[in-house]
Amino acid sequence: MPAKSSTIVTALTAAAVVVVGFLGYQAAASAPDTLTPARKDGHSASKGHSDRPGKKDRTPAPVPVPAASGKGQRVVYSLGGKRVWLVDAKDRAVRTFTVAPSTVHPQPGTYTVGSRSVSVTGSDGIAIEHVVRFTTVEGITVGFSAAVDGSRPDPGSSKRTGGIRESREDGKAMWDFALQGTKVVVVA
Template sequence: MAGLTAAALAAVGFLAYQASANVPETLAAPSPKTTSTAPPAGHAAEHKDKKHPLTVPADSGTGARVVYALDDRRVWLVNSKGKMIRSFAVMPSSVNPRPGSYKVRSRTGVIKGSDGVPIEHVVLFAVADGGVPVGFSAAQDGSMESPDRKLKTGGVRMKRADGNAMWAFATVGAKVVVVP
């Protein structure tokens, strides 16, 4: 019985830790070790504020959508009520789509990527300059390496768990918004 109680307490503690680690900064209690992120005087032009990963870019529209921020190398999955349901880092391809609104054109479960890497959960949504198809995918080996800039590839790579979430969320016709 004591072993069961200890296991239950460990599970509750782990879940509490996870919940506290995912609280947006605006809702979290200030930490005594918090330091200012303001740039030094005279350096404002060099400083670029990074958005909080749980904050969907304001210029990404409304409704259910996948938001891909090129500069932040991040994706948000947003439900029909405008609530972010998942956010994750991605590795951009060597060719990027222009900012704008797109729709998922096709999906492929498993295939070899244009860089030769076996990939899964391919969600194509755009064609970039030069006719390069652009889409989200996850490498089957879990890698997210920087693409070879000599190759003209359009695969935006993500971790496999994020690829699973993308696959479940972004069906054919789903809205994809690309922001700078």
């Protein structure tokens, strides 16, 4: 009986190796020759550029990082442009995207990421995730976050909030990039 059991185990192991090998071959055969960052909406990201989540990217080239935003690895937030850049140590934008500003705005200047939360309820009562906080203005904490339901704040709201909203995809990119202590540069 033991010889028969080992024959069955050997046959099952050989069959499993064949199946895994076949699946690996299929995966390799269907993989593209070059990889580009994937976007949630199914389009390829172009040079780290993400704009209008869920819609076709109509901007042919990425928006350049503001010249007066310093040097080195940093998050750059343009108040007037309603845009964020994630800039690497070599001063290259690895990603840029639009945001919906909060009703409370930080002054232009340099800050650092002071705290982060995976998920909380925003001051507007909306469930948010990937919260990256960098300053406080008049007692209101200001930071980047993504609404779990994908909503953006009402621009006509009179409620004072510090949440700078981004898409969930952009929020995840911010979360991965802006660790505790990361420099945040706010420009006009």
